[in-house]
Amino acid sequence: MEIATCSRRPVLVPCGLKIADYQVDPYVGCAHHCHYCYALNQAETDWTRKILTHPDIETRLAEALEKIPPQNIYMGYYTDPYQPCEAECLQTRKILESLLEKGFTASILTKSDLVLRDLDLLRRMGKASVSVSVAFSDNRDRERFEADTKDTEDRIEALRKLREAGVKTSALLCPVIPHVTDAAPLIDRLEPLADTIWIYGLNMERRSDRNWRNLKAIFKEFYPDLREEIEEIVFSKDHPFWTRLRRDLEKMRKERGLNLSVHV
Numbered sequence: 001m002e003i004a005t006c007s008r009r010p011v012l013v014p015c016g017l018k019i020a021d022y023q024v025d026p027y028v029g030c031a032h033h034c035h036y037c038y039a040l041n042q043a044e045t046d047w048t049r050k051i052l053t054h055p056d057i058e059t060r061l062a063e064a065l066e067k068i069p070p071q072n073i074y075m076g077y078y079t080d081p082y083q084p085c086e087a088e089c090l091q092t093r094k095i096l097e098s099l100l101e102k103g104f105t106a107s108i109l110t111k112s113d114l115v116l117r118d119l120d121l122l123r124r125m126g127k128a129s130v131s132v133s134v135a136f137s138d139n140r141d142r143e144r145f146e147a148d149t150k151d152t153e154d155r156i157e158a159l160r161k162l163r164e165a166g167v168k169t170s171a172l173l174c175p176v177i178p179h180v181t182d183a184a185p186l187i188d189r190l191e192p193l194a195d196t197i198w199i200y201g202l203n204m205e206r207r208s209d210r211n212w213r214n215l216k217a218i219f220k221e222f223y224p225d226l227r228e229e230i231e232e233i234v235f236s237k238d239h240p241f242w243t244r245l246r247r248d249l250e251k252m253r254k255e256r257g258l259n260l261s262v263h264v
Contacts, residue, residue: 001031003085006044006052012064012073019107020074024061026091028052030079032111033147035214036175036202039078043210051085058094065102072127073099076109084148086114096121109133109172111149113158122167129168131198132159135175137185144218145177152186159193170194175202176264178233178241179226183249191258199249201242201264204234 006028015023028044029051030037045052054060075081081092096118099106105125108115111133115122122128132155136142139151163169171194173186183199190197204212219227233241242264253260 001085002050003089004050004052005055008055010064011054011057011061012068015074015077017074017077020072022068022071023074023077024095025078026053026057026075026081026086026095027079027083027089028054031083031085032080032149034111034149035145035147035218036177036204036211038203038205038211040210040214041205051083053089053091057091058098061095061098062102065098065104070103070105072105072107074107074109076131080110080112081108082110082112082114086112093118093121096125100125107131111146111155113150113154116158116161119162119165119167122162123165127168129170130159130162131170131172131194132156132162133172133174134186134190135173135177135181137182141180144222145180145215156189156193159190163193168195170196170198172198172200174198174200176200176245177202178230180223180230183245184252187252187258187260191256196259196261198261199264201245202234207235 012022012024015021029047031047031051033048075092075095086092096106100121105127107129109131115130122130134152134155136152142149142152159169159171171190173183173190176183176199187197206212219230223230233239245264246262249260249262252258
């Protein structure tokens with residue numbers, strides 16, 4: 001994997017989520033190779049070969065933070081802050097150190113247990129939170145759709161350790177892929193470890209997009225008998241599959257008193 005620097009651009013940008021006004025993406029690109037990722041459709045480089053970093057991110061972030069009051073900063077919108085190269089590049093750790101020094105806190109989304117390395121910083125932030133994303137009970141499925149991510153078991157164990165350390169935790173069950181993702185057993189495993197479980201269905205915009213072309217090839221190779229039905233479901237938000245899933249999740253939420261935020 002080649003690690004290069006990106007063109008000069010803001011490192012602190014407005015966030016489209018309700019939980020934060022601003023976000024920082026430590027990298028441009030992501031080597032987790034989640035073939036369904038929406039960010040692939042705007043990729044600047046081939047993420048299987050090249051990931052970009054922001055030059056002098058500590059200084060530039062510090063300058064940007066001086067212009068806003070201390071608050072929660074989101075990390076994980078367009079790239080995973082704990083993708084494999086973070087172990088050596090330390091961009092995410094540098095960002096967390098800058099946030100802590102300036103009195104800010106962070107909300108992080110990741111698919112990696114590498115986040116545990118930075119427990120020392122997260123605990124000192126006080127209101128830091130980490131959401132761990134999972135989508136597959138079977139790691140064979142995970143490898144097909146998320147080629148270079150950590151096993152589901154490793155992520156769930158990371159969630160456990162974060163919670164034990166006093167860090168606020170949530171989980172993202174995403175994407176629910178029709179006839180591949182079995183949501184109920186994943187919810188059973190996540191529920192004791194997460195304040196909230198966010199559930200999102202597989203969402204594709206256009207059949208011409210890179211992420212859908214990736215998935216279509218996977219379905220053709222590994223799920224040939226389901227390929228056409230999955231495509232029909234994915235591109236029909238009113239399909240009975242989603243209706244049944246919403247009903248089942250709502251029933252689970254009410255009967256067990258779970259904090260599920262359902263978006264399917």
